Amino acid sequence: MSDADLAAPAKPAAIDARGSRILQGTGWARQLALPIALVLLLAGFGLADDRVLTTYNLLNIAQQTSYLALFAMAQMVVILTRGFDLSLGPTVSMVSVAAALAMAGIGGADANGIVAVLAAIAAGFALAAACGLFNGVVVSILGVSPLVATLGSMNIAIGVATTISDGRPVQGVPAAFADLFYRGSILGLPIAIVIAILVGGVLAFVLSRTVFGRSLYIIGTNPQAAAVAGIPVKRLLVYAYVLCSALAALGALMMTARTGSGEPNLGGTLSLQSIAAAVVGGTSLAGGRGGVGSAALGALFITILSNGMNLTRIDGYVQMIVLGAIVILGVVLDRLRLDGR
């Protein structure tokens, strides 16, 4: 679960030595800080309100976490390479609207909605891939900073989402779509949790056991060294941004199934929330450090915090202040961890 574990398991001896040094330097107390904080937070809210620790609410937290975890993982992939994706939220809106429009367009033409669902998936992923491709090409080939590139594509995606939907929710999502991405369950677990766990598992494997994943860590740690070592930095950066957008698209389809309509405002604050979740979990904005575990933990932390504050009826405006404070605290802790090495 820890970042050090994910940064360590490369085969070459040199990197292995570096990994073990990280493990010694960081120590267990720092690694366990966030999980312990999670348990304390949950216990504290449980004492404050007895609805917090019910099976129903815990399942609810898990389900909400799975959406944010997907977005945090998406963000984490590009943060590993010293980038970030401000267009993630608008991409979610755009995919949601496009998928709903595709389904509404096909409408009642097919009886059980399979064609409509496939069309929605195709439309959503195609748009997201185009957005990711744009980000990746602008960042890696044109050499524009990720902030400006994704700020640009953020504006473009907002424009596309509101234009094709006329700024209104898009109705006409068939039941088959909601069954596939929201209502279904496997072994009693809601489908959203299953999808998040599956995607997280595959992504963890890709990041820690494939050449592509290891290369992302090296690019983030030292881009010059990565280029000298013969890693096709530009191509892999494009892949990273496309992967980020694709994961965001998956989350967008799941959220569209949950709301039952294509929402042009669905993404809202997700860009910032996903960055916050990744950073609080321990992904370093300096690149090269982080993993699926850290993204998921960060997402869980933020979800529990907002769920608990909602149930204990803490003012929404105060929640904004608390979220801001948590983000700052997260990076300060990250800085202390780095200094601890």
Added chain:
Amino acid sequence: MSTTATLPGGPGRQSGQDILNLVLTVGLLPVLMAIVIIGTSLMSPYFLGWMNVVNILRMASFLAIIACGQAMVIIAGGFDLSVGAVVALASVVTAKAMAAAASAIGGPDILAIVIGIAAGLGSGLAVGLFNGLCVARLKVSGFVVTLGTMSATAGIGLLLTNGIPVYGMPKGFVQAIGRSQILGFPLAIYIALAVVLAMAFVQRRTLFGRYVYAIGGNQEAAVVSGVSIRRHLVGTYVLSGGLAATVGILLTALVGSGQASLGGDAMMLQSIAAAVIGGVSLRGGIGRVEVVAVAALFLTILGNALNLLHIDSRLQPIFLGLIMVLAVALDEFSRRRMSRV
């Protein structure tokens, strides 16, 4: 540039090269601005009308003041995402303090006005100081810290007002600062001119300005040369917070009430866009506030032109996004060419 002369190519290619060279030497900004102004004035009779010109200049002044502060922070190698929220906070604090002082003191309006302005400016400076201390003392990334303070500041602004506009300011404030005109132009334009001139002087002729360039250009070299990094980094954030608060106060005077909805994310993004289009390098160390002010004027003209030409407001973000990416990509491209020659 000697390599371009020896390049073989047909006449069409040559003229393409000429245009590219023109854009690279003059800069994209004047070329684009001329195109927008000429094109719009041909298509809309209202564009060059007196009311519209004054309106454009007023709106550009607000953006230019904020963008100057943003530019200083970016030149020093940082980022200030909290400026939009500071505008809102300063507006609310100014209105609350002024209304309270007016009803408590009762005496001449001028005292209440001064107290209100001081409180508003103070709130902005305080947020800037917090940002600066986090960045300089704790060495945390400016992006994340200001992401956190953005959320927290917006939360405080909403909490203070519950989202309801604050009234009760002395009439003199609105008349003297918001609606007064000198030689036919609103006061805000003169304040913006003064700010830009002062900042241009600071950048060129003061130690603070030169040190900001030095810190952004090469932090290690600046440290070795004996520059106090921390103090000047804090200074840039305080400056940015103070300028954002100034805009908050001016906007409050214009609309006649304190509102937590002023500024916001749109203003923050536009200030970054103005800085970046105005040639400020996100890597730090490069940029001139007067060019940034021209970029702010350009962005305001562009938005106004798109409105007058009846272009769907939902499509407008797409233009902004594309122009921003284009400007930075071109900047990067010309820098690479220069370093190659």
